[in-house]
Amino acid sequence: MSDATTLDPQAGAAVDAQPQDMTSSQTSVIDQRPTPEVHAQCARSPLAHLFTARDDGDAGIVLQEKAFLGHLTLRGDPAQPGFAEGVEAALGLALPLTPATLHQNEGGRSIQWLSPDEWLILVPGEEAFTVEKALHEALAGRYQVVNVSGGQTVISLSGDQARQVLMKSTPTDVHPRAFPVGRGVPAVFAKATLVLRRVSESEFELVVRRSFADYLGRWLLDASEEFGVCIKG
Amino acid sequence: MMHIFCPYCGELREEEEFHVKGQAHIERPKDPEACSDAEWGDYLFFRNNPRGVHHELWIHAVGCRKYFNITRHTVTYEILETYRMGEQPTITGETKADPTTQAKGVSA
Numbered sequence: 001m002s003d004a005t006t007l008d009p010q011a012g013a014a015v016d017a018q019p020q021d022m023t024s025s026q027t028s029v030i031d032q033r034p035t036p037e038v039h040a041q042c043a044r045s046p047l048a049h050l051f052t053a054r055d056d057g058d059a060g061i062v063l064q065e066k067a068f069l070g071h072l073t074l075r076g077d078p079a080q081p082g083f084a085e086g087v088e089a090a091l092g093l094a095l096p097l098t099p100a101t102l103h104q105n106e107g108g109r110s111i112q113w114l115s116p117d118e119w120l121i122l123v124p125g126e127e128a129f130t131v132e133k134a135l136h137e138a139l140a141g142r143y144q145v146v147n148v149s150g151g152q153t154v155i156s157l158s159g160d161q162a163r164q165v166l167m168k169s170t171p172t173d174v175h176p177r178a179f180p181v182g183r184g185v186p187a188v189f190a191k192a193t194l195v196l197r198r199v200s201e202s203e204f205e206l207v208v209r210r211s212f213a214d215y216l217g218r219w220l221l222d223a224s225e226e227f228g229v230c231i232k233g
Numbered sequence: 234m235m236h237i238f239c240p241y242c243g244e245l246r247e248e249e250e251f252h253v254k255g256q257a258h259i260e261r262p263k264d265p266e267a268c269s270d271a272e273w274g275d276y277l278f279f280r281n282n283p284r285g286v287h288h289e290l291w292i293h294a295v296g297c298r299k300y301f302n303i304t305r306h307t308v309t310y311e312i313l314e315t316y317r318m319g320e321q322p323t324i325t326g327e328t329k330a331d332p333t334t335q336a337k338g339v340s341a
């Protein structure tokens with residue numbers, strides 16, 4: 001084994017010697033999204049069966065699935081020269097370096113800090129492949145971009161009673177003082193896990209795994225029942 | 234419900250988000266072939282069980298998913314400090330000399 005390899009578990013992030021710079025020509029990516037015709041005919045989102053349009057009138061809770069967004073996970077070392085600049089050039093958003101924060105723009109793109117070396121990028125579905133390619137072109141060295149669009153979906157939660165539903169579901173402090181706009185964290189939620197983020201004064205987003213979507217969707221409908229529910233189809 | 238300070242997230246988070254992974258600072262022998270059976274067995278199987286200050290490896294499982302260390306008092310459950318991988322504790326059984334730590338090293 002090489003001298004640069006460490007066996008000390010306390011060394012944490014230390015890894016073997018940096019390999020040669022990889023260029024985009026060594027990374028092949030494929031567009032996972034079907035053609036618009038096939039997508040329109042065949043695509044079924046993880047909550048399509050559950051979140052059918054409904055309005056109880058004077059609803060305290062508004063739910064909507066933000067289906068078929070582009071979800072990318074990005075990993076890398078923000079101290080590596082060119083990394084933060086490359087992400088910003090490819091995405092049009094600055095890399096958030098403050099823990100538990102996210103940056104978003106009018107175009108529906110966002111990037112959220114998940115860990116000192118991991119971020120979640122959400123973009124409109126039809127932009128996922130473009131952004132994925134742009135990241136590979138803009139980044140070099142040791143980094144990773146994975147398109148996880150098929151494995152996750154987003155639930156929008158808003159309405160006057162949104163915080164009440166969250167308080168029933170998660171131990172995470174969602175008081176506005178503790179959870180301002182622009183904050184996002186992974187959270188324990190109804191014994192499952194998801195990513196909880198506050199994207200505006202009135203709206204929370206729940207990024208859920210496809211396999212948890214049915215359970216969490218049913219949980220949210222049940223927890224919202226007492227406040228009256230509006231589901232936007 | 235406890236709040237635990239994650240040194241990577243830089244803030245207190247809910248206990249439910251964390252898991253303990255046992256004694257911290259266990260270093261794998263750099264040359265296992267050169268170990269005696271006793272040394273290898275000690276590395277694999279034997280752990281401290283102090284009554285008092287203990288250093289533990291934890292993971293922020295529903296969070297940043299990073300491992301980090303906690304210095305914890307096994308009698309009072311008090312968390313004395315948390316620190317990143319690769320760092321050393323500032324509080325040990327020796328520096329924190331209170332009556333309950335005098336039996337350090339004695340199994341409870």
Ligand SMILES: [Zn+2]
Pocket residue numbers: 239240241242243293296297298299
């Ligand atoms: Zn953390």
